[in-house]
Amino acid sequence: MRSLNKILVTGGAGYIGSITTHELINAGYDVIVFDNLYQGHVEAVHPKAVFVQGDLADTAAVKALFEAHDGIDGIMHFASYTLVGESMEKPLMYLRDNLVNAANLLEAAVAHGVTRFILSSTANLFDVPPDREFGVIDEQFPINPGSPYGESKFFIERMLHWFHRIYGLKYACLRYFNACGGLPDRGEDHYPETHLIPLVLQVALGQRPHVTIFGDDYPTRDGTCVRDYIHVVDLAHAHILALEALDRLQVRHYNLGNGTGYTVREVIETARQVTGHPIPAVVGPRRPGDPAVLVASSEAIRRELGWTPQYPDLKEIIRSAWDWHRTHPHGYGTR
Numbered sequence: 001m002r003s004l005n006k007i008l009v010t011g012g013a014g015y016i017g018s019i020t021t022h023e024l025i026n027a028g029y030d031v032i033v034f035d036n037l038y039q040g041h042v043e044a045v046h047p048k049a050v051f052v053q054g055d056l057a058d059t060a061a062v063k064a065l066f067e068a069h070d071g072i073d074g075i076m077h078f079a080s081y082t083l084v085g086e087s088m089e090k091p092l093m094y095l096r097d098n099l100v101n102a103a104n105l106l107e108a109a110v111a112h113g114v115t116r117f118i119l120s121s122t123a124n125l126f127d128v129p130p131d132r133e134f135g136v137i138d139e140q141f142p143i144n145p146g147s148p149y150g151e152s153k154f155f156i157e158r159m160l161h162w163f164h165r166i167y168g169l170k171y172a173c174l175r176y177f178n179a180c181g182g183l184p185d186r187g188e189d190h191y192p193e194t195h196l197i198p199l200v201l202q203v204a205l206g207q208r209p210h211v212t213i214f215g216d217d218y219p220t221r222d223g224t225c226v227r228d229y230i231h232v233v234d235l236a237h238a239h240i241l242a243l244e245a246l247d248r249l250q251v252r253h254y255n256l257g258n259g260t261g262y263t264v265r266e267v268i269e270t271a272r273q274v275t276g277h278p279i280p281a282v283v284g285p286r287r288p289g290d291p292a293v294l295v296a297s298s299e300a301i302r303r304e305l306g307w308t309p310q311y312p313d314l315k316e317i318i319r320s321a322w323d324w325h326r327t328h329p330h331g332y333g334t335r
Helices: 015-026 059-068 084-089 091-095 097-111 148-167 196-204 232-249 264-275 299-305 314-327
Strands: 006-010 030-035 050-053 074-077 116-122 170-176 178-180 211-214 226-231 251-256 261-263 281-284 293-296
Touching: 006 015, 015 030, 015 232, 059 097, 074 097, 074 232, 084 091, 084 148, 091 097, 091 148, 097 148, 116 148, 116 232, 148 170, 148 251, 170 232, 178 196, 178 232, 178 314, 196 211, 196 264, 196 314, 211 264, 226 232, 226 264, 226 314, 232 251, 232 299, 251 299, 261 264, 261 293, 264 314
Parallel strands: 006 030, 006 074, 030 050, 074 116, 116 170, 170 251, 178 226, 211 281, 226 293
Antiparallel strands: 226 261
């Protein structure tokens, strides 16, 4: 009989959180979702999950959550402001709010005997210089957050370090690269949308006239940036494996990606093949700070936990995203 049964998922109405909740329930866990619906959608919450609408900034609501749901065995923390560009315009929204909200959660967690915690962290911890030709990133790569968003995640990682030392909280920080793909009934519904694959698919749906390629003069095979794309279900499985291994491993930091990079032009061309749409593209100027190549090394989690991506093929990833977007052309607003 396993020691884990009841899992709290903060941000479980969001993109990655809702799909991780789906996979947790499929694996037999009882799940409580806590979300303020700022970026999430109540329609995305699994019907077998207990949904509590609330905000981590509200300490009374957080306390009430733990008092109403005794015996939480572990927490997966997805709730966060997540837009890199916005964090450059509103730094305190990230440097203050993300950190304070996590602190409120952690304070209540240890007060109620929770001993396991998984943090949804980010590859934005690694600000690779734009003139670096090779960007394969493992866990030993120097941490130098590329934005207030990345810095806020690093602050939370450091807070977890001290909660482990002082309270014995076991934790894993999962630093993932470009999450993408979907399930037939759950997918990526952001506003504003900033991610390449859904932007490309919006062109195929006729919602945008073209997609913009930011720079085509990088030292890569076709001049456009190379990125690592990982299916959101593979991310969900990594969260579950890490949670189940915490009693044995205590503390871990893992980078998550497929280990294979694709250029922007390759993503667009693959989307053309999947959708049958020409998907016009125009070239714009480089964005400041974009590295030429950014690819994850996930050897540590593969070696220690046996994690293997089940959806490594870019065409399969984009097809799963397309299946979601064409049946939900306006996101969860169509349901």
